[in-house]
Amino acid sequence: MIHQHPLAYLIGLEGVALLRAFAGQHGEEFVAARLAEVRALLDxxxxxxxxxxxxxxxxxxxYAxxxxxxDEPGNQLLDIEGPLVRSLLDELPVGVALDAACGTGRHAEYLAELGHAVIGVDSSPDMLAVAQTKVPSGRFVEGDLAALPLPDDHVDVVVCALALSHVPDLKPVxxxxxxxxxxxxxxxVSDPRGRLGDVGLPIVVSGPDGRPGYLVNRSRLASEYLSAALPLGFEVRHCEEPLRPSPFVDPDGVPPGAPGAAPPLTPSRTPPSIWSLHPLIPDAANAAYEGSPMAIVWRFQLTP
Incomplete structure (x- = not known):
């Protein structure tokens, strides 16, 4: 069980912005504006x-x-991660490809277009159903990343996109x-980075009964991926950490990918929508998120 308070999140962003100012990234006027905004938020x-x-x-x-x-437009993370993953897939010889935690099959679809025979594995039947419609020739199976329903030495390529942040331990995967x-x-492999450095904020979503639930969203160090991969014979061929767009929120307070400003908040006892809060303090949100990585993208090769 978690408890999320909108004021706590907003004050937290203000604090990060003030720490950046303390480190010399912003001047006296910025500090004064942040302190005034904190007072206004408390009021x-x-x-x-x-x-x-x-x-x-x-x-x-x-994911249900x-x-x-x-797959709807406006997901900033997918817009940045997708082209990077596809550029790595373009370099690989065609063979049998596994999209592990395939979701709606956005990478499985691209693998099929490249000529790969595609297998998709995911824990969500709802996502698998969408993936199957995109890649009718693919084989999509419900399964777990730590116990893939495939035989040994079966595929030439494995893609695992934006899923490892949800698993408790990288090594068995x-x-x-x-x-x-x-x-x-x-x-x-691609994985999201924490919204604020190593802070992986839980993703709040409606549960099966309609009540708020959350999905764990870990933000891992690069060394954690390496300690899981290198002892198994994987060698690093590529690593990239794309940064968040700047400004993170535009001057009119519109969240990234949104068609317009967020609607006014209504007091509630449910966890807040992060995206609805950023427009309330765009300058602090931009300063807090400036220069932070949005994702990490790896290509490993398994040594013969």
Whole structure:
């Protein structure tokens, strides 16, 4: 169970922005504006609401509510991560490809276009159904990353996109990738970075019963991926950490990908929508997120 309070998040962003000013990135006028904004936020505490609690969901439960809309335009993370992953896939020879945690099949679809025979594995039946419609020739199977339903030495490429932040331990998952890959095969991994450095904020979503739930969203050090991959014989061929767009929120306070400013807040006892809060303090949000990585993208190769 977590408790998220909108005022706590906003004051937290102000604090990060002030620390950046303390480090010399902003001047006296910026500091004065942030302190005044903190006072104003404290005066609006009742208007912002008291936040609320959410219970932990499984990946399948969380993604069930996202399946229908996951591919809609405006997801800033997908817009940045997708081209980087596709550029790495373009370099690989055609063979049998596994899209592990395939979701709606956005990478499986591209692999099929490149000529690969595609297998998709995911824990969410709802996401798998969408993926199957995109790649009718693919084989899509419900399964777990730590126990992939495939034989040894079965595929030439494994892609695992934006999913490892949800698993508690990387090592058994990388061991499965190594097991199903043929020697010399490639592993392409992307993962989100914490919204604020190493802080992986839980993703709040409606649970199966309609009540707020959350999906764990870990932000890992690069060394954690390496300690899981290198002992298994993986070698690093590429690593990239794309930064968040700047400004993170435009001067009119519109969140990235949104068609217009967020609607006014209504006080509630439910966890806040992060995206609805950023427009309230655009200067602090921009300063807090400036220069922070949005994702990490790897290509490993399994040594023969």
């Amino acid at each position: 609006r505490a009742d208007e912002l609401g008291s936040g609320g609690a959410a219970a932990e969901l499984t990946s399948a439960e969380a 509510s996202w399946a229908a809309a996951y 990388f061991a499965e990738f190594a097991r199903v890959l043929r020697p010399g095969g490639s592993l392409v």
